Amino acid sequence: MRLNLTDNAGVSLSATIRVAEAADLSELLALDHGAQSTPARQAFIRRAVMRGACHVALLEGRLLGCMVLDYTFFDNGFISLVYVAQESRRCGIGRALVQHAQRICLTPKLFTSTNASNMPMRNLLLGQGYQPSGMVEHLDEGDPEMVFFKSLPDRAIAVRLLHAGDETVLAHVAQGVFDHNIDPRLTHEFLGDPRHHLAVAEDNGVVVGMASAVHYVHPDKSPELWINEVGVAPTHQGRGLAKALLAAMFEAGRAAGCAEAWVLTDRSNLPAMRLYASLDGKQSPNDQVMFTFRINSEKT
Numbered sequence: 001m002r003l004n005l006t007d008n009a010g011v012s013l014s015a016t017i018r019v020a021e022a023a024d025l026s027e028l029l030a031l032d033h034g035a036q037s038t039p040a041r042q043a044f045i046r047r048a049v050m051r052g053a054c055h056v057a058l059l060e061g062r063l064l065g066c067m068v069l070d071y072t073f074f075d076n077g078f079i080s081l082v083y084v085a086q087e088s089r090r091c092g093i094g095r096a097l098v099q100h101a102q103r104i105c106l107t108p109k110l111f112t113s114t115n116a117s118n119m120p121m122r123n124l125l126l127g128q129g130y131q132p133s134g135m136v137e138h139l140d141e142g143d144p145e146m147v148f149f150k151s152l153p154d155r156a157i158a159v160r161l162l163h164a165g166d167e168t169v170l171a172h173v174a175q176g177v178f179d180h181n182i183d184p185r186l187t188h189e190f191l192g193d194p195r196h197h198l199a200v201a202e203d204n205g206v207v208v209g210m211a212s213a214v215h216y217v218h219p220d221k222s223p224e225l226w227i228n229e230v231g232v233a234p235t236h237q238g239r240g241l242a243k244a245l246l247a248a249m250f251e252a253g254r255a256a257g258c259a260e261a262w263v264l265t266d267r268s269n270l271p272a273m274r275l276y277a278s279l280d281g282k283q284s285p286n287d288q289v290m291f292t293f294r295i296n297s298e299k300t
């Protein structure tokens, strides 16, 4: 996402916000002087980056600030960190990071908190329409933590599993979710087959993400869930949708009696590698190779 900001001298800046990558870690830890001094804060930032929950603001490749958005607060969106490099403050970066959280948050309620003494953050939040939502005493003695809340009523992204009869849901699919156009006959066959599973994320009636899988049995093994495809529209990437889709899929696998799910990806596909690692997927140590066989030259 591109941002148009103005620096303290009134000069226009064109910055970007994107999901933080492992390669950003050293710059991230150097940016946050607090993180340099406390191992717990460093570990928090590392975990957030590995989970894909950390977002960074950059200007000409230089990291200016970061924001962590997670869903650990009673399953609601929670901004657990906003930090802007000392020399880049008061240019609108903090506000842009908070607005980014509001844009990508999947839940209709977004919370955050800050110390009562933190007037910059309190002003920022009040300027963005956050409402005070109570105080937590005794975290920092004499400086209570103030909780803030923002309602995001337009947030209608829902993740669910499709079943037979849900075929029309795939009538409205955003670009980039599936590789090819939806075939109604194949959709009907897929959804009618209890071993095939399809989870979708819908934004106002448009499918913006999907995960597909098959659970299969074998004479000498208990059922397993093979994750076939995961796709999120470029407009909706970086919001945690793929994780939510896979969580729904794992639920379907558990209901089908599977103890294990597996997926294949290329090591070079860094977003996919990070996604599966963030879900505690164990990487196989082997260098597996996939062969494909053309078994009917008349079919494509």
Ligand SMILES: CC(C)(COP(=O)(O)OP(=O)(O)OC[C@H]1O[C@@H](n2cnc3c(N)ncnc32)[C@H](O)[C@@H]1OP(=O)(O)O)[C@@H](O)C(=O)NCCC(=O)NCCS
Binding pocket: 081, 082, 083, 084, 085, 088, 089, 090, 091, 092, 093, 094, 095, 096, 113, 114, 115, 118, 119, 120, 121, 123, 124, 125, 127
């Ligand atoms: C709080 C923080 C993230 C703000 O980032 P920032 O990029 O400087 O903020 P912005 O330039 O986007 O400012 C947005 C609004 O915040 C408020 N604000 C920011 N800095 C302020 C200050 N020093 N004094 C008063 N209000 C301030 C203002 O309302 C400002 O709007 P305005 O410039 O139109 O008046 C930044 O000061 C920071 O990183 N602090 C250390 C980490 C921290 O405290 N994080 C929050 C903990 S929960």
